[in-house]
Amino acid sequence: MAEVAATGAGGEAMAAVAAGEGSLGPVPSWRLTGFSGMKGLEETAQEAGLPVRAELSPPFPTLGIGMDSCVIPLRHGGLSLVQTTDFFYPLVEDPYMMGRIACANVLSDLYAMGVTECDNMLMLLSVSQSMPEEEREKITPLMIKGFRDAAEEGGTAVTGGQTVVNPWIIIGGVATVVCQPNEFILPDSAVVGDVLVLTKPLGTQVAVNAHQWLDNPERWNKIKMVVSREEVELGYQEAMFNMATLNRIAAGLMHTFNAHAATDITGFGILGHSQNLAKQQRNEVSFVIHNLPIIAKMAAISKASGRFGLLQGTSAETSGGLLICLPREQAARFCSEIKSSKYGEGHQAWIVGIVEKGNRTARIIDKPRVIEVLPRGTTATPLAPENSSASSEPSL
Amino acid sequence: MAEVAATGAGGEAMAAVAAGEGSLGPVPSWRLTGFSGMKGLEETAQEAGLPVRAELSPPFPTLGIGMDSCVIPLRHGGLSLVQTTDFFYPLVEDPYMMGRIACANVLSDLYAMGVTECDNMLMLLSVSQSMPEEEREKITPLMIKGFRDAAEEGGTAVTGGQTVVNPWIIIGGVATVVCQPNEFILPDSAVVGDVLVLTKPLGTQVAVNAHQWLDNPERWNKIKMVVSREEVELGYQEAMFNMATLNRIAAGLMHTFNAHAATDITGFGILGHSQNLAKQQRNEVSFVIHNLPIIAKMAAISKASGRFGLLQGTSAETSGGLLICLPREQAARFCSEIKSSKYGEGHQAWIVGIVEKGNRTARIIDKPRVIEVLPRGTTATPLAPENSSASSEPSL
Numbered sequence: 001m002a003e004v005a006a007t008g009a010g011g012e013a014m015a016a017v018a019a020g021e022g023s024l025g026p027v028p029s030w031r032l033t034g035f036s037g038m039k040g041l042e043e044t045a046q047e048a049g050l051p052v053r054a055e056l057s058p059p060f061p062t063l064g065i066g067m068d069s070c071v072i073p074l075r076h077g078g079l080s081l082v083q084t085t086d087f088f089y090p091l092v093e094d095p096y097m098m099g100r101i102a103c104a105n106v107l108s109d110l111y112a113m114g115v116t117e118c119d120n121m122l123m124l125l126s127v128s129q130s131m132p133e134e135e136r137e138k139i140t141p142l143m144i145k146g147f148r149d150a151a152e153e154g155g156t157a158v159t160g161g162q163t164v165v166n167p168w169i170i171i172g173g174v175a176t177v178v179c180q181p182n183e184f185i186l187p188d189s190a191v192v193g194d195v196l197v198l199t200k201p202l203g204t205q206v207a208v209n210a211h212q213w214l215d216n217p218e219r220w221n222k223i224k225m226v227v228s229r230e231e232v233e234l235g236y237q238e239a240m241f242n243m244a245t246l247n248r249i250a251a252g253l254m255h256t257f258n259a260h261a262a263t264d265i266t267g268f269g270i271l272g273h274s275q276n277l278a279k280q281q282r283n284e285v286s287f288v289i290h291n292l293p294i295i296a297k298m299a300a301i302s303k304a305s306g307r308f309g310l311l312q313g314t315s316a317e318t319s320g321g322l323l324i325c326l327p328r329e330q331a332a333r334f335c336s337e338i339k340s341s342k343y344g345e346g347h348q349a350w351i352v353g354i355v356e357k358g359n360r361t362a363r364i365i366d367k368p369r370v371i372e373v374l375p376r377g378t379t380a381t382p383l384a385p386e387n388s389s390a391s392s393e394p395s396l
Numbered sequence: 397m398a399e400v401a402a403t404g405a406g407g408e409a410m411a412a413v414a415a416g417e418g419s420l421g422p423v424p425s426w427r428l429t430g431f432s433g434m435k436g437l438e439e440t441a442q443e444a445g446l447p448v449r450a451e452l453s454p455p456f457p458t459l460g461i462g463m464d465s466c467v468i469p470l471r472h473g474g475l476s477l478v479q480t481t482d483f484f485y486p487l488v489e490d491p492y493m494m495g496r497i498a499c500a501n502v503l504s505d506l507y508a509m510g511v512t513e514c515d516n517m518l519m520l521l522s523v524s525q526s527m528p529e530e531e532r533e534k535i536t537p538l539m540i541k542g543f544r545d546a547a548e549e550g551g552t553a554v555t556g557g558q559t560v561v562n563p564w565i566i567i568g569g570v571a572t573v574v575c576q577p578n579e580f581i582l583p584d585s586a587v588v589g590d591v592l593v594l595t596k597p598l599g600t601q602v603a604v605n606a607h608q609w610l611d612n613p614e615r616w617n618k619i620k621m622v623v624s625r626e627e628v629e630l631g632y633q634e635a636m637f638n639m640a641t642l643n644r645i646a647a648g649l650m651h652t653f654n655a656h657a658a659t660d661i662t663g664f665g666i667l668g669h670s671q672n673l674a675k676q677q678r679n680e681v682s683f684v685i686h687n688l689p690i691i692a693k694m695a696a697i698s699k700a701s702g703r704f705g706l707l708q709g710t711s712a713e714t715s716g717g718l719l720i721c722l723p724r725e726q727a728a729r730f731c732s733e734i735k736s737s738k739y740g741e742g743h744q745a746w747i748v749g750i751v752e753k754g755n756r757t758a759r760i761i762d763k764p765r766v767i768e769v770l771p772r773g774t775t776a777t778p779l780a781p782e783n784s785s786a787s788s789e790p791s792l
Contacts, residue, residue, distance in 0.1 A: 030489075031489050031608075031611075032486040032488065032489045032490070032491055032494060032535065032565070033485075033486045033487060033488070033489060033604075033608065035485075035486060035524040035526065035527055035564055035565040036485030036486050036564040036565055069556075070516065070518075070555040070556040072515055072516045072555060074515060074574050075513075075515075075574075076472070076473075076475055076574060076576070077472075077473065079472055079475075079574070081515050081516055081572060081574060083516055083518065083556070083570075083572060084518075084556065085518045085520065085556065085557060085558050085570055086558050087520070087558055087560065088560065089429075089431075089432030089560075090428040090429045090431060090432055091429060092428065092429070093426075093427050093428045093429060094428070095428055098428060117471075119468055119470060119471075119477050120466065120468045120477055120479055122466075122479065122480075122481045122570065124481065124483070124520065128431040130431065131431055139428070159466040159468060160465075160466040160479070160480065160481065161481060162481050162482050162483055162568070164483065164484065164485075164566075166562065166563070166564060166566075167562075167563040167564065168431055168432040168562060168563065169428070169431040169432060170560075170562070172558070174479075174481060174518065174570050176477060176479060176572055178470050178471075178472060178475070178477060178574055180472070208429075212427075212429065215427075
């Protein structure tokens with residue numbers, strides 16, 4: 001009960017705060033509750049037409065972003081709680097696949113720590129108040145089914161969550177596991193001479209945008225010289241498949257091949273996440289990226305559109321691959337093993353860079369080799385841009 | 397590695413689904429990504445003006461809502477993972493207090509299980525894209541600080557989370573604890589003769605709405621005969637204080653006084669949550685509620701406005717009290733103990749009902765006694781409506 005008594009003191013502090021700040025707000029007529037259509041839980045309201053600045057949100061001002069999951073030592077016998085959450089808005093049109101992607105994206109933060117198990121998942125969902133009810137009743141169960149199916153593939157289950165009504169659709173979740181120390185790999189042990197491996201091709205952001213531009217003549221005109229509608233459709237399908245693929249096999253192989261550190265590639269692009277990972281290293285190392293495996297045609301679209309920065313490594317990815325530091329002698333074996341048929345179709349990995357002595361930074365070389373990754377089922381070799389190669393066995 | 401291999405099979409199943417459902421959508425021009433302003437992670441867009449139906453969202457179609465937290469047996473020595481998530485929109489104007497309320501509301505689901513510790517919290521946040529950046533930079537840190545301070549009062553810390561941009565502000569979180577079996581109380585053991593205790597007064601929904609009606613002449617005109625502006629302000633402050641108060645002390649006392657079951661009162665009101673709790677009982681019992689402790693004046697506002705159903709027990713609460721089944725001989729001691737100064741100011745509890753033999757339902761008697769709970773600091777006794785009492789020692 002000592003803890004409970006201590007809480008009482010906190011309660012008094014709060015009372016003082018409440019008394020002092022009770023009517024806080026920039027101006028008297030300003031209302032925080034104005035920033036929701038759900039006035040007082042009960043009112044009806046009108047959402048004003050507003051310009052949307054579509055930025056990736058900044059991380060928490062005061063929370064570290066060093067690791068993909070938080071790791072909390074528990075009160076019980078050497079165990080740790082490893083936990084992560086993520087949610088976002090629809091970026092593909094298929095509700096079932098959107099659910100799968102959201103789940104794969106959440107689990108990926110555990111997999112980046114080399115964790116292969118998940119004890120529990122919660123689902124976070126908002127349905128759109130602008131969607132007709134009939135449509136909502138079709139779409140929502142499909143998203144939920146996609147999410148749950150991916151959770152099941154990850155050997156876990158969704159046992160709870162929260163659903164709200166919102167102007168936009170939101171889908172995401174929470175993944176939690178309680179681990180013994182040998183079940184996770186802290187992302188801080190890269191050594192000079194290590195090799196960097198990436199387990200999914202880049203270009204998901206370009207692919208989903210290009211797919212939306214099929215219906216936007218102004219945008220389409222800027223890229224139609226470098227890509228056909230069929231290639232955009234293929235690239236989009238490939239991106240969707242990759243985003244929905246779990247990084248679980250890669251997480252398991254991190255243990256087999258003695259990985260020294262890893263992260264997953266999401267909103268900051270391969271360069272941003274490489275930099276984050278480099279910062280956390282105990283040794284004085286830097287990461288240098290030589291090769292960029294990219295979904296076929298996406299490099300050309302990125303260049304033609306003048307957006308994204310895909311070749312600069314700054315294009316956001318969703319549910320991207322793991323970037324793993326491996327001992328040099330293990331990296332090729334990792335890339336070969338993950339393609340083994342025993343893990344099913346569709347798993348790939350490429351050596352993309354090296355670990356040098358340095359001051360915990362990361363960079364991409366001036367003219368990285370672009371590896372054009374062909375959509376599955378494709379047999380024709382696409383036209384390779386200048387510094388590209390359609391090979392999956394790059395040199396460094 | 398067996399599990400990893402099994403995943404491979406799941407991957408193939410997914411590939412088949414992706415191939416079959418890749419372009420799924422009700423009509424060819426329909427786009428799921430249309431239900432977000434964040435087109436393709438990168439576009440700008442215009443959010444159309446849309447009517448907002450402000451309803452409490454339904455629970456997950458296929459997930460149980462029986463317990464306030466999910467309880468997952470772990471692979472490690474008899475331990476269980478107890479976990480919950482909740483998020484919602486601003487309902488008070490003070491950003492700091494809004495953060496505290498959001499945190500108290502999440503933790504409350506653990507406390508309802510008699511859990512007093514929390515190993516980790518994640519924060520879920522969206523900032524409004526309609527809020528000027530300058531204002532956003534003032535408001536957001538205050539909400540985060542409120543959330544973190546309440547977490548600290550709960551003996552835990554926020555170690556991660558997710559922030560996005562959204563038309564509306566969202567705040568919420570995830571609370572997780574790993575427990576030994578004696579640390580939580582499953583909410584299924586009520587017996588005939590037990591007494592029901594409630595640890596916060598009802599009326600938060602009425603209070604926050606009435607406070608908004610101060611600026612809405614049409615609405616205000618309907619209630620101004622029964623309440624003054626000052627009383628609305630006092631009731632609002634009292635509601636805010638109560639919503640921001642942790643149910644942690646009550647959770648600790650559940651163990652001291654041998655509680656048989658508990659839940660917390662939120663969106664379904666006291667009647668809805670009593671019914672949910674009754675359904676889960678192993679014994680053939682029913683809950684009968686005789687007394688309704690209500691923030692002073694809120695019963696009158698509820699009646700005058702013709703909304704809410706506060707006296708019918710259906711008015712939604714946010715971060716409400718725990719409703720606890722206790723052995724009859726322990727209930728009065730619980731109510732007396734929680735007011736002890738050793739737990740700090742502001743904790744209260746009332747005996748509100750009894751457990752009878754029955755078919756796992758709950759009801760409120762025809763003319764429940766309304767206990768008008770005076771805002772702290774108030775000395776005057778408000779005019780009591782007909783079947784009301786300002787006493788805190790109700791009879792049953």
